[in-house]
Amino acid sequence: MDEARILDAVRSPADLKVLTDEELAILAQEIREEMVSVTSRTGGHLASSLGAVEIILAVHSLIDAPKDRFVFDVGHQAYAHKLVTGRLGEFETLRSYGGISGFPKPGESPYDVHPSGHASDSLSVATGLAKARVLSGTDEKVVALIGDAALSGGMAFEALNYMGAEQLPLVVILNDNERSISRNVGALMKHLGYMRTTAEYRDARDSFQELLETSAPLGRAMVRFGKNMKESIKQMVIPHSMMFEQLGIVCTAPVDGHDIAALRETLAVCLAADAPVLMHVVTKKGAGYEPALRDPERFHGVGPFDIATGADAPKKPGPPSYTAVFGEALVREARADDRIVAITAAMEGGTGLKPFAAEFPERFVDVGIAEEQAVAMASGLAIGGKKPVVAIYSTFMQRAIDQMAIDCALPDLDVVFALDRAGIVGEDGPTHHGMFDLVYTRMIPNMRVVAPSDEAELASALRTALALGGPFAIRYPRGAAEGVPVPEDPPVLPVGVSRLLRDGDDVAILAFGCMAPRAVKAARLLAARGIEARVVDMRWVKPMDEEAIRDACDTRLIVTVEAGVIAGGAGEGVCGYLAEMGLDSPVRMLGVPDVFVPQGRADLLVDDLGLSPEGIADAILETLAEQVA
Numbered sequence: 072m073d074e075a076r077i078l079d080a081v082r083s084p085a086d087l088k089v090l091t092d093e094e095l096a097i098l099a100q101e102i103r104e105e106m107v108s109v110t111s112r113t114g115g116h117l118a119s120s121l122g123a124v125e126i127i128l129a130v131h132s133l134i135d136a137p138k139d140r141f142v143f144d145v146g147h148q149a150y151a152h153k154l155v156t157g158r159l160g161e162f163e164t165l166r167s168y169g170g171i172s173g174f175p176k177p178g179e180s181p182y183d184v185h186p187s188g189h190a191s192d193s194l195s196v197a198t199g200l201a202k203a204r205v206l207s208g209t210d211e212k213v214v215a216l217i218g219d220a221a222l223s224g225g226m227a228f229e230a231l232n233y234m235g236a237e238q239l240p241l242v243v244i245l246n247d248n249e250r251s252i253s254r255n256v257g258a259l260m261k262h263l264g265y266m267r268t269t270a271e272y273r274d275a276r277d278s279f280q281e282l283l284e285t286s287a288p289l290g291r292a293m294v295r296f297g298k299n300m301k302e303s304i305k306q307m308v309i310p311h312s313m314m315f316e317q318l319g320i321v322c323t324a325p326v327d328g329h330d331i332a333a334l335r336e337t338l339a340v341c342l343a344a345d346a347p348v349l350m351h352v353v354t355k356k357g358a359g360y361e362p363a364l365r366d367p368e369r370f371h372g373v374g375p376f377d378i379a380t381g382a383d384a385p386k387k388p389g390p391p392s393y394t395a396v397f398g399e400a401l402v403r404e405a406r407a408d409d410r411i412v413a414i415t416a417a418m419e420g421g422t423g424l425k426p427f428a429a430e431f432p433e434r435f436v437d438v439g440i441a442e443e444q445a446v447a448m449a450s451g452l453a454i455g456g457k458k459p460v461v462a463i464y465s466t467f468m469q470r471a472i473d474q475m476a477i478d479c480a481l482p483d484l485d486v487v488f489a490l491d492r493a494g495i496v497g498e499d500g501p502t503h504h505g506m507f508d509l510v511y512t513r514m515i516p517n518m519r520v521v522a523p524s525d526e527a528e529l530a531s532a533l534r535t536a537l538a539l540g541g542p543f544a545i546r547y548p549r550g551a552a553e554g555v556p557v558p559e560d561p562p563v564l565p566v567g568v569s570r571l572l573r574d575g576d577d578v579a580i581l582a583f584g585c586m587a588p589r590a591v592k593a594a595r596l597l598a599a600r601g602i603e604a605r606v607v608d609m610r611w612v613k614p615m616d617e618e619a620i621r622d623a624c625d626t627r628l629i630v631t632v633e634a635g636v637i638a639g640g641a642g643e644g645v646c647g648y649l650a651e652m653g654l655d656s657p658v659r660m661l662g663v664p665d666v667f668v669p670q671g672r673a674d675l676l677v678d679d680l681g682l683s684p685e686g687i688a689d690a691i692l693e694t695l696a697e698q699v700a
């Protein structure tokens with residue numbers, strides 16, 4: 072029989088407070104086993120979560136959540152937090168439809184402070200919580216956990232700037248594992264390396280150790296040390312050359328992030344300081360599971376895998392992903408045009424740019440988690456005579472809408488925006504679905520927008536964007552493409568011209584992007600019910616094919632279908648054209664209604680939204696029936 076696990080007895084963080092360091096270390100091991108076991112079936116952000124186990128146990132053993140606030144950056148490292156805050160029983164449902172989220176989610180637990188998912192916002196949220204505490208005159212602790220890559224995001228710098236100036240009572244735990252999804256990049260990363268290794272810093276660590284030893288009688292409990300102690304921490308741990316100290320933030324010497332006793336000792340002092348403190352913790356991404364340690368990039372966000380070997384679970388063979396097709400098409404374009412520069416914001420693999428980076432390292436730019444920098448830098452490259460292609464997930468591009476509009480579109484610069492993961496992404500849920508890009512690209516003057524309906528169209532869209540110039544967005548979904556051949560030399564698409572996929576006189580389905588193949592299937596279902604549906608792959612979201620829209624008015628019903636929010640989306644665009652042309656035809660808009668779409672398998676979500684072929688056909692039948700009634 073299995074020995075009883077400590078984990079099974081942990082109902083809430085309060086249960087951690089009675090455990091010794093040794094017991095907490097055993098618990099850390101049990102948590103890792105649980106995470107590996109569950110994610111081997113569900114997939115998930117395993118490597119980051121493995122690396123943060125001891126940090127999370129140390130924090131929850133010392134603070135008093137949910138009164139005290141523990142804020143996570145991205146939230147992809149928070150599985151241990153879920154497991155010690157009463158969600159062990161549901162952990163098996165991680166990231167599934169109706170199950171628990173892969174990220175902290177306020178509606179799911181009182182211990183989850185804000186809906187994490189987008190990087191670099193945790194310190195801003197935490198400064199708000201600390202400011203609220205100051206305004207309310209209360210004494211709750213605020214702790215934020217942020218990775219070394221997320222710390223390089225602009226928002227994090229803005230928050231450091233504010234918390235230092237305001238001297239907010241806030242502990243920032245920097246989880247420094249020298250990695251983003253791939254290796255971390257940038258000058259800050261180099262600075263952290265310097266902090267980890269300089270002699271000055273080693274001395275500071277010794278001083279900090281002394282401080283801890285002399286304060287040992289005060290124990291590990293939450294003791295308020297008062298002003299004198301705060302001053303001595305400052306004197307003892309900060310070499311004056313360090314950037315954080317210059318910002319008015321107390322910074323500890325590096326602490327081993329897998330040594331629970333060391334973490335708890337240092338954190339107790341940081342919490343007691345009741346001042347802006349950055350606790351520098353050094354961890355290993357993937358700690359405790361050999362395959363993840365060996366390949367932290369693959370285990371950053373891994374699908375189901377074999378626990379013994381770490382190998383991916385077998386997948387059905389199928390077409391390549393849109394991402395891979397884009398990456399290869401870009402390499403072909405770059406071979407022919409040396410002005411092309413590819414830019415990623417810390418998503419080299421995710422956006423399919425690895426082949427480009429390998430073949431054209433000098434023309435490949437990874438700015439780190441810094442979407443605004445990526446887009447504004449693209450404008451400068453374009454002014455400098457280059458042809459930047461910025462490949463960013465639809466959801467993360469939301470960070471850089473202003474730079475798209477003002478820095479790129481207003482001066483009408485040749486910048487291509489490759490918006491990957493547009494539409495429903497699946498298990499990552501509402502923070503990651505690409506719901507809004509059809510709105511934020513369409514609304515920007517000078518911008519052209521194409522939503523390719525298959526991989527051949529994607530290659531043509533890229534060729535077109537590079538040939539025509541100007542600000543140009545291409546949006547395509549996560550996952551497998553349609554399985555059509557991709558031409559080596561794709562044609563330039565005529566501007567604002569759609570393609571007819573199927574003719575029919577009863578209904579006109581105007582489909583955008585990946586919804587076009589589904590619309591064709593829906594039309595077949597309708598045909599079986601005696602309704603002939605025309606299917607138009609609209610291809611251009613901006614400018615749209617006015618003739619196709621005008622012609623659609625000859626049918627009984629125009630149906631628009633898009634993988635994005637209806638409000639302000641492509642369907643509303645069609646309605647705008649109709650209004651401008653003075654045409655008054657019945658229109659049914661299908662897409663994402665005014666809700667945040669939850670997590671789950673993409674096909675289930677698509678079904679739920681009524682965007683499967685069956686759902687589209689049903690909606691059309693229902694609307695036609697209403698017309699008759």
Ligand SMILES: Cc1ncc(C[n+]2csc(CCOP(=O)(O)OP(=O)(O)O)c2C)c(N)n1
Nearest residue numbers: 119188189190218219220221250251252417
């Ligand atoms: C705004 C934004 N851009 C990109 C991402 C994708 N992303 C998620 S985690 C991650 C790397 C995070 O690295 P770090 O903060 O160091 O945490 P680690 O995984 O190393 O623990 C990236 C790029 C994101 N979630 N949000």
Ligand SMILES: CC(=O)[C@@H](O)[C@H](O)COP(=O)(O)O
Nearest residue numbers: 145147188372421492499549
């Ligand atoms: C946490 C995060 O933001 C990324 O790791 C994201 O989950 C990647 O998504 P893909 O799996 O679609 O690349």
Ligand SMILES: [Mg+2]
Nearest residue numbers: 218219220250
């Ligand atoms: Mg990191």
